Amino acid sequence: MTSTEQLSPDTTMDAITAAVTLGRSGDTAAARARLLEIWRGIGVAGDPLHRCTLAHYLADLHDDPAQALAWDIRALDAADALTDDRVQRHHASLQVAGFYPSLHLNLADNYRRLGSWDAAAEQLAAARERLDALSDDAYGAMIRTALDEVADAVTRRSTERRPSAPGPHS
Template sequence: MITEPVLLRIGEAVQLGHSGERAAARVLFTQIWDEIGGGQGDPLHVCTLAHGMADVQDDARQELVWDQRALAAVDGLTDERVARAGVPLSVAGLLPSLHLNLSECYRKLGELDSAREHLRHAEATIGALGDDDYGRLIRDGLAKVAEGLREA
């Protein structure tokens, strides 16, 4: 169970985005981003925040910037840090979703080679996920992006 105050606030911003309050989510994400030191903060906070912030962008180029920040922050993560925060995934378990988001973003931007590259990375790392709701969500997302790329 996640108990860190920063991660709980990031979760609140994610929920705002899911409830359709995208502008309010961006405001809260921006406040937290400033508080955690931007891209220089704790890699778990940076990765989680950037992953969520990407989802509430109205411009695909801005979405890409945030998705790239999320993936870059993974390099500074350890399974120990993720577990200490109560996140129920390993670092490897974060990768399929991060690559899926990048693939979809590049697809929207018409950068199909980059989209396919990230789709391959997502598919190569999907084994880190279990056969649970989250794993099925990511697998379904991969199938949709792959279909979109076949149609492109």
């Protein structure tokens, strides 16, 4: 079995993936609607992997940093309830520690876009503290580059959306 093979069927994760794919193809409104429908089914106390994944991707579908922040906070809260056992039942290669650099990066970027410089700096520090959980692969490089971009934008006190940020660009 390769590290990308799903270990057991998970219709909720499949539905989340389908909605994310729809959003990445440009139909962000439909993707948001589908993810919100899935969210209602999961509930605030549902499976933390489902909540974390859905909230993380739903945040990317909001151009408004306040709306994105709300979903990114939900994603981080859900990650705190996750275990390696749970994520590895979905994909054998996953570890919860690897989620945190991206989650904190997204929070930092949202706080920065809202002009909350101290909160952005705290989240950047939290992301950097957990970078050792990332591999030296394309994903790790992307997160490290984005951290540098957000840190630079914080230094410049820029609230402009980063061109390389995921999600809709208005």
